[in-house]
Amino acid sequence: MPRISTSLIRKAARIRPGLHLLLPECRTLEQAKLEYKWLTEELPSKKSIRWACFQRYKHVPLQYILRSQPFGALDIICKPGVLIPRWETEEWVMDIIRALNNSALSSRTIPLHICDTFTGTGCIALALSHGIPHSTFTAIDVSRKAIKLVKENMLKNNVSGGKLIEQNILSSKVCDEYPSHIDILTGNPPYIRMRDFNRDVTTSVKLFEPRLALVGELECYRNLVDHWLPKTDSFFYEIGDINQFSYVENRIKEDSNLSRSWSIGLKYDSNGKARVVYGFNTTPKGRMLLQIFAPFGTIRHLATALSKHKANSK
Ligand SMILES: C[S@@+](CC[C@H](N)C(=O)[O-])C[C@H]1O[C@@H](n2cnc3c(N)ncnc32)[C@H](O)[C@@H]1O
Incomplete structure (x- = not known):
């Protein structure tokens, strides 16, 4: 520099x-x-x-000094120890809200249950809950500071109807014990590789934002495929590079059951970086969401059950 x-x-x-x-x-x-x-x-x-x-x-981040960061229609309280929401995340979350509100789904007012893993300040869960009428949500984070801050953010932004879970998503049974079926699973996991963290991350982030929130390899995407897919109709997980997308795509394509029932898409952000891996199950709600989210990104693998169905009906 x-x-x-x-x-x-x-x-x-x-x-x-x-x-x-x-x-x-x-x-x-x-x-x-x-x-x-x-x-x-x-x-x-x-x-x-x-x-x-x-x-x-x-090098103290501006948001820790001013104590907040706008996120869509919300003003998210920010405190040291919890990751500051980023514009890249806000962008795809707003696109989810836009897609759902532009669809017939909102007018039919079908209740949606959202589960937000790795929730941090709760920005994703709260923005979705605020923007999608008739939705309920659960937000999960291992950090006590994060869960406390989500509560404060719910109060500040008048968001209710949420359940908060303080647990380690990777080592506990939080997924196996998850009580309800999920319509939309979201997550912004720690995804910066250690070598990239040392090389690319700014001094301000290194000194003041929690490493727990930032550094990770593929473990959260492995956990998504291994544990969460049977629980949900759709998922949207933020990624830091294309390899994390390829990992999820390959895991799904290589497993005949998953490949049959899951369509997988990739979304780029407005800076041209691969930003979200997302998917839809072939359940009735999953199929409906697949249609609704057609403009969200690009479907890179269509569930084979759907592609065969399409071929047969020609
Ligand atoms: C990249 S931050 C995302 C925060 C927020 N969702 C956002 O987009 O700004 C990742 C979050 O995951 C949490 N986390 C890291 N490892 C975890 C684990 N094994 N189980 C649960 N939460 C974890 C961190 O505490 C942090 O709040």
Whole structure:
């Protein structure tokens, strides 16, 4: 990363007191000015703005300073120890809400049960519950801090009808003991490989956001295929790269039962990065969701039961 020149630091300091302190995180004067503007809009006094600039100089994430992050229609409280929601996640979650609300499903008001694994602040579960009428949800996380924060976020955003489970998704029987059938399973698991974490992740994220929320290989996708598929009609799991998609796709294609009953899709984000692996079962609700989500991404494997049915009906 190129160093910030002394002349730029001096220039920033002359424009506003404290502005130069934002440069190490913001990198450009334009970004620093924008962030300074947000701080002045959100914080009550010059003293608190100055304090916030010093925090940013120490790489503290802006959302931990301002204590919240917009996520769709919601304002999600953010606290150290729990991952800050990202725009990449917000984008695909809003696309789910849009797809369902544009479909006949919402007008028929079929109740949907959503289960959000690796819930963190609860941003995905709460946004879906808020955006999809007649839905109920369960949100699961191993972190006590996260579950406590989901409760606060439910109160703040007037979201009710949710059940929270504090458990390790990978080692406990949380899936086997899951009491109800799931219509929509969502998850944003830790998916950054250790070597990528050391190489690519910013200082701010490394110092202040929980590693538990970020670092992972394929274990959460293995857990999805091994344990959750029999419980749900559809799933949407965020991915960090195409290999995680290929892993899920191959696992499903290589198993004749899964291949028969599961259609698998891939969604890219607006930056052109592979972002979501998703799938639909051949159950009646799964088939309906497959139709509803036709514009969501690209189906890369159509359940063989459906492709045979299509071929026979030609
Ligand atoms: C990438 S964060 C996602 C948070 C939130 N869903 C979002 O999109 O902002 C992953 C979350 O998974 C949780 N987590 C990590 N390993 C877990 C496990 N084995 N069982 C349950 N939760 C886990 C972490 O505590 C963290 O909150």
